[in-house]
Amino acid sequence: xxxxxxxxxxxxxxxxxxxxxxxxxxxxxxxxxxxxxxxxxxxxxxxxxxxxxxxxxxxxxxxxxxxxxxxxxxxxxxxxxxxxxxxxxxxxxxxxxxxxxxxxxxxxxxxxxxxxxxxxxxxxxxxxxxxxxxxxxxxxxxxxxxxxxxxxxxxxxxxxxxxxxxxxxxxxxxxxxxxxxxxxxxxxxxxxxxxxxxxxxxxxxxxxxxxxxxxxxxxxxxxxxxxxxxxxxxxxxxxxxx
Numbered sequence: 708x709x710x711x712x713x714x715x716x717x718x719x720x721x722x723x724x725x726x727x728x729x730x731x732x733x734x735x736x737x738x739x740x741x742x743x744x745x746x747x748x749x750x751x752x753x754x755x756x757x758x759x760x761x762x763x764x765x766x767x768x769x770x771x772x773x774x775x776x777x778x779x780x781x782x783x784x785x786x787x788x789x790x791x792x793x794x795x796x797x798x799x800x801x802x803x804x805x806x807x808x809x810x811x812x813x814x815x816x817x818x819x820x821x822x823x824x825x826x827x828x829x830x831x832x833x834x835x836x837x838x839x840x841x842x843x844x845x846x847x848x849x850x851x852x853x854x855x856x857x858x859x860x861x862x863x864x865x866x867x868x869x870x871x872x873x874x875x876x877x878x879x880x881x882x883x884x885x886x887x888x889x890x891x892x893x894x895x896x897x898x899x900x901x902x903x904x905x906x907x908x909x910x911x912x913x914x915x916x917x918x919x920x921x922x923x924x925x926x927x928x929x930x931x932x933x934x935x936x937x938x939x940x941x942x943x944x945x946x947x948x949x
Contacts, residue, residue: 720897720898720900721835721894721897721898724893724896724897724900724917724920724921725835725893725894725897727917727918727921727925728893728921728924728925728928729925729928730925731790731793731921731922731924731925732925732928732929732932734794734797735793735794735796735797735925735926735929736797736929736932738794738797738798738801739797739798739800739801739804739933740801741801742797742798742801742802742805743801743802743804743805743807743808744805744808745805746801746802746805746808747805747807747808747809748808752805753805753809756802756803756805757806757809763803766799766802766803767803769799770796770799770800770803773792773795773796773799774796774926774930776792777789777792777793777796777922777923777926778923778926781919781920781922781923782919784919785915785919786915786918786919786922789918789919789922789923790922793922793925793926793929796926797929800933804933807937807940811940815940815943816940818943819936819939819940819942819943820936822939823932823935823936823939824932824936826879826883826935826939827883827886827928827931827932827935830883830884830886830887830890831886831887831890831928833887833890834886834887834888834889834890834891834894835890835891835893835894837887837891841884841887841888841891842888844884844887844888845884845885845888845889845892847884848880848881848882848884848885848888849885851877851880851881851884852881852885854877855874855877855878855881858870858873858874858877859874862874871941872942874938874941875938875939875941875942876942878934878935878937878938878941879935879938879939879942882931882934882935882938883935885931886928886931886932886935889924889927889928889931890928893924893927893928896920896924900914900916900917900920
């Protein structure tokens with residue numbers, strides 16, 4: 708197949724699409740990290756967010772609203788609007804995630820992030836490269852996610868450190884599985900965006916739908932990595948601040 712005199716393979720379309728997905732994801736993570744760090748070193752801002760239950764609950768509701776709005780109304784949005792909403796969510800998430808600086812040492816946070824980034828990358832590569840259908844893995848992971856929610860509710864009453872440790876292990880396994888499955892689904896979406904394989908997916912104005920899907924894909928993988936990071940951080944909970 709040729710495009711403007713150049714032979715193009717379907718893998719080229721996938722690569723272009725994932726470059727945009729990971730580009731948006733990296734931008735969101737960077738914004739979250741900067742906001743969380745800035746709030747983490749400013750006691751006054753921490754007091755406003757965590758010293759007022761109403762403000763904290765409002766931020767949580769805003770996060771849910773942004774995720775639901777972006778996911779449900781993506782087809783009616785422009786790529787620019789989708790991008791702004793994703794970055795807004797990333798910034799708001801940074802505000803709420805800043806609480807980890809009040810609980811864990813910076814070395815523990817850094818160690819957990821490096822571990823989560825490495826394992827996320829490995830599972831994402833597996834998801835994009837394997838020819839095995841990972842839908843069963845994804846379904847099991849979703850079941851595990853519901854199990855985590857139920858176990859967390861139970862542990863509110865038990866307040867068991869051992870139970871919390873078990874939840875952390877299950878959470879790590881669940882989001883590793885979801886990372887591989889979500890990446891495989893995004894690869895399939897990339898092929899559907901360019902079903903003929905005649906040309907690579909154009910992301911700069913030529914295919915706005917592909918850009919919007921890339922933003923939504925970035926949100927999906929962003930959530931996988933953030934949750935993986937939080938469970939790994941809980942797993943290393945023994946390194947909390949005194």
